[in-house]
Amino acid sequence: MINLVILGSTGSIGTQTLEVARENREEINILAISCNRNIEKLYSQIKEFTPKYAVVYSKTKYLELKNTVKLTKMSTEILHGMEGLNYISKISDADTVVSSLVGNIGLVPTVTAIKEGKRIALANKEVLVTSGELIMKLAEEYNSEIIPVDSEHSAIFQCLRGNNKKSIDKIILTASGGPFNKFTKNEIIDLKANKALKHPNWSMGKKISIDSATLMNKGLEVIEAKWLFDVELNQIDVVVHPESIVHSLVQYKDSSVIAQMGLPDMKLPIQYALFYPNRMKNDYPRLNLAEISKLTFEKPDLVKFPCLNLAFESLRIGGTMTTVLNAANEVLVDLYLKDKIKFYDIPLFIESVLEKHKPILNPTIDDILGVDKEIRKKVFNEVLKNIRK
Structure with a gap:
């Protein structure tokens, strides 16, 4: 029990x-x-x-x-x-x-x-x-x-079973690309949050849906993967996979690639996490590759979706930079959901606050909580000041 x-x-x-x-x-x-x-x-x-x-x-x-x-x-x-x-x-x-x-x-x-x-x-x-x-x-x-529990990290966790972590060459996180993947940057500029909430594959909460639209969700997952699986930043790749069937992959030093696949349903990684290491029988829909017929992959567009690059950069610098990234993003996503700012204001303000922050290396929990509180206030006030102009 x-x-x-x-x-x-x-x-x-x-x-x-x-x-x-x-x-x-x-x-x-x-x-x-x-x-x-x-x-x-x-x-x-x-x-x-x-x-x-x-x-x-x-x-x-x-x-x-x-x-x-x-x-x-x-x-x-x-x-x-x-x-x-x-x-x-x-x-x-x-x-x-x-x-x-x-x-x-x-x-x-x-x-x-x-x-x-x-x-x-x-x-x-x-x-x-x-x-x-x-x-x-x-x-x-x-x-x-x-x-x-995240489908991507659950997939990696499963792909690593029975293998030595020292044999990892690369972890490859898949991204659906979100609802704006096929839009041009000009088409995205004025789109409001109600459009960003319409994810093509997954049923998710509002905040994570917006993060998926900006690709910040994938950036946060890159940071998670670094710590969960104890790999270097240059060992993590992101590939856009619009069908959301391959949930992530691990490439090993011998060039073998192991992937975890399934229909997009969060109950599967939840069940796996609860009952691990056992696999429980369920009645969830089964994947039929013949019906899917094709799986496609492409590089993420970092011009259209700069949040992904900001996440990589904050992790490269380290310390409290990822705390700043996260805190700023949470405030800005909330403002976007309330139609107070535009889509590209999110990466714009995040980049601004990251450039001004002097990171604390090896922070304590108190350091992290303090920076989190400070950045939220700074970002909110900065946005408010720009709205009034």
């Missing part, structure tokens, strides 16, 4: 994790769940899975849900804020924590879970993007197993 905590159960990964739990009720017990503000969905999850604990990050929404649960005499204890997230991350009954919070808010509770030796099913990119070296060292120190 897997005793499971889900950090971010109302988001895309969280809800799909609960779908996997629903399909494997005899093997998975939901101990705790959480949300930011979506208490309607959280309440529905509480009714179905009756967890011991549920956390609401928003203070007002926490009080609202706490009163509702009290009136209905449910047994689930409602907790609040970062304190609540940390509490459920270390409860002794839990053996696995799904880290699927959106943004750097997931850093501290994930570290808490690692220090308790939990298995981490990691879907929160920002944890490794901002703190990858620290996270991997802590995982080794506390004997905490980190299993990637």
Whole structure:
């Protein structure tokens, strides 16, 4: 029996994790769940899975849900804020924590879970993007197993099974190219967020959908891959694969290339992470290559999608540069979603703030959290100043 905590159960990964739990009720017990503000969905999850604990990050929404649960005499204890997230991350009954919070808010509770030796099913990119070296060292120190949930990193993880990591020549991350892949730069310039949210292959949350459109999502995955698989930056390549069937590949020193393939469905890497090293039978649609008929690959266009290059450059410099990249991107994506800025304002402002930042090498968690807070404020104020002009 897997005793499971889900950090971010109302988001895309969280809800799909609960779908996997629903399909494997005899093997998975939901101990705790959480949300930011979506208490309607959280309440529905509480009714179905009756967890011991549920956390609401928003203070007002926490009080609202706490009163509702009290009136209905449910047994689930409602907790609040970062304190609540940390509490459920270390409860002794839990053996696995799904880290699927959106943004750097997931850093501290994930570290808490690692220090308790939990298995981490990691879907929160920002944890490794901002703190990858620290996270991997802590995982080794506390004997905490980190299993990637992102389809690309899950694919690499699977391709590495039974092989010596020292034999890796290259890791090749595949990118769908997002909804704007076939557009020209001039066609993209004035497109609003509602267009960017229409991903051709994947069902994802708003933030990651925009990141997919800018290719920042792939840039963040490059940074993750460096830390997850302990490779050098020059050992990581990105290739655009619009069909999203080959989820990533590993090229070995003998020139062999091993790929992991499947239909685009996040439930598969979620299930794999939860049950690893076992493969569980399921009724998900099967890949039929004859029906797909062809698979295509191309180089990413770094002129149309400069965010990918910014990610490579921030990782090359190191230290808190990736924290700056991530913090700036989160603020700018939120502003783009609110139609406050244009598509290419995202890389423009990110590049500006990266150029001005003096990186802290070998940062502590406190350094990372401090830089994260500072950059968010700087970027927001800078954008606000430009909007007023």
